[in-house]
Amino acid sequence: MKRLSFYTAVGFFFLICSPGSHSAFGQDFVRGKLGIFVKTDQKEYQAKKNNEIAPGTFLRLFLFPEKNCFIYSFHSDGNSVEALHPPRQIITRDSLILPASNTFYEIGAEDKTASFYLIISSEPISELNRISTKLPVEQWGKIQRDLMKKSRILDNPDNNLPFSLAGNVRGEEDSFNASFIDKLPVSSGRKLILRTYDFQIKK
Structure with missing residues (x-):
């Protein structure tokens, strides 16, 4: 997978957002939007859990939590797993878009498979902070299984509440990104939400 951006560091991202109030679930309740935009020569669409794509396909990742939380994102090529964004940073109520708001990851001809793991958590995850x-995918497999046990995604009526986008829309690309985020479904969970997206690369 080619990176069409300046990102080279790995680590985790601490995102500060406006605090929300969900008294029914307490401080560990998380709510957010996660998704991947897929762009080919023929069409543009939102990635599903399992996807089949061709080399030359472009991907842009979106993570947008509603309140204070920790954000993690990882990529696997089938052999190893690595973090996708720079070490810890702090921003105020905004989405995290990877590799950047105006660039994409490109699937290369040498890629056979690609998986992305998008995570928002109410607390730091020590296993991920150490990466x-x-x-190796074998080590990641155990971490993923443990995370899936903790990832209690809820079918919650709060998912239907308004989920406003923050920040100023300045240009055409920013307007597009805001529109894409607006269309993403809202996910709710206790402690953390893990979304996995698998891509099979057809030659």
């Missing part, structure tokens, strides 16, 4: 280099 500073590429991790």
Whole structure:
């Protein structure tokens, strides 16, 4: 997978957002929008859990939590897993778009498979904080299984509440990104939400 951006560091991202209030679930309740935009020569669409794409396909990742939380995102090429964004940073109520708001990841001809793991958590996840280099998929498999046990995604009526976008829309690309985020479904969970997107690369 080619990176059409300047990102080279790995680590985790601490996102500060306006605090929300969900008294029914307490401080560990998380709510947000996660998704992947897929762009080919023929069409543009929102990625599903399982996808089949061709080399030359462009991907842009979106993570947008509603309140204070930790954000993690990882990529696997089938052999190893690595973090996708720079070390810890702090911003105020905004979406995290990878590799950037105006660029994409490109699927290369040498790629056979690609998986992306998008995570928002109410607290830091020590297993993920320790990942500073590429991790063998076997080691990641155990971490993923543990995360899936903790990822209690809820079918919650709060998912239908308004979910406003923050920040100023300045240009055409920003307007497009805001529109895409607006169309993403809202996910709710206790402690953390993990979304996995698998891509099979057809030659």
